[in-house]
Amino acid sequence: MIDFRATSQLCLEGLNYNQRAQWPEYPCSYPIDAPCLNRGASRPAKPTAECPHQYGFYPSLKATPDRCGNYRMCVEGRSLEMACPVGLAFNGVTGWCDWPEKVASCNVDGRFSVIVIGL
Structure with a gap:
């Protein structure tokens, strides 16, 4: 809204408009939180060498199947290596940390590990 008039704006590439967001909550969310069901397509991807989308x-x-607790968080096309809590694996389908049994690419024999990033 500018000067008390509604304006049309787009979410940043990689984010979707969240119809459930309430002020002062940011109206754009990750696709897992705000899918574009029956609302048209998302913005075209702007991939970088590190990220398939800007966010x-x-x-x-x-x-690897033995190191499936790590993931990348992309912000403005740059990735930060992150780690799920111990015992969980990153689920690329949902975009969240999940039980290893629910992640097809993860070794579920109970001996997978995460790469610990220096503090």
Whole structure:
């Protein structure tokens, strides 16, 4: 809203408009939180060398079946390596940390690990 007049704006690439957001909550959310069901397509992707979209959560480039607790958080096309809490694995379908049994690419024999990023 500018000068008390409604204006049309777009969410940043990789984020979707969240119809349930209430003031002062930011009206754009990750697709897992605000899918664009019956609302048209999202903005075209603007991938970088590190990220498929400018914003979002994606499997780590260092992930293996034995190291499936790591993921990338993309902000403005730059990725930050992140780690799920111990015992959880990153689920690329949902974009959240999940039980290892629910992540097809994860070794579920109970011996997977995460790469600990220096503090």
